Amino acid sequence: MGAATDYFLVLWGFLLIALMGIGGFFMFRKFLKQLPKADGFSQMDWETYYIDKTRHLWSAELLSLLDELVSPVPELFRDVARRKIAGKIGEVAIKKKATEITQDILIEGYIVATPKRDHKFLRKKMAQKQIDLTPYEYLFHI
Template identity: 40%
Template sequence: MEWNTEAKELLEELLKPIPIFARPMARKGIEKKIIAVAEGETITKDDVVKGYIFASPGAMQDRAVKLLKSKKIDLTPYEALLEETK
């Protein structure tokens, strides 16, 4: 599976707040979720957002939502997914 440039950049931005020593493990878990939700041959920004939401359920979701909003990502299309993963 290939990653488009926008998807790679977004994933890197989402990983920055994670402490450097925990980042490789977090990357692995988030990438696994992203690949699981990817619908095409190329991973897109939309796939990254969905995978990140799935990788951040429950108490972690508030922080994930705040970070996504700070990146100017409109979460309206993901409202049902956010409710599902609470």
């Protein structure tokens, strides 16, 4: 075998190890989300609970707004992001004892569910939709 082939095999090996490590990291994160917490329910169980309890409170208009707000997320992760955000919106609605999901509840849940690193994109999307975030500034610091 030549030197070029040896280098290729070593690089190929490192590439495979790196890709398996990245995949393992994401699988491990999903595994951690499914582990039950102190209350006996996992993070994903709570998301499902809040979505099921508030499914009837959503209007078609607010569902389409949620889809628009989640549109910057890469398509591969969009369904997961929509579910996580909808679960947090449902949690906010239940805590407020709301009889319907309003735009205020949607925005509050959306901000709380969005990681801090993505707040810049959130603000940009809200500015595009001409939604004033001034009443919600305290949520960005929680």
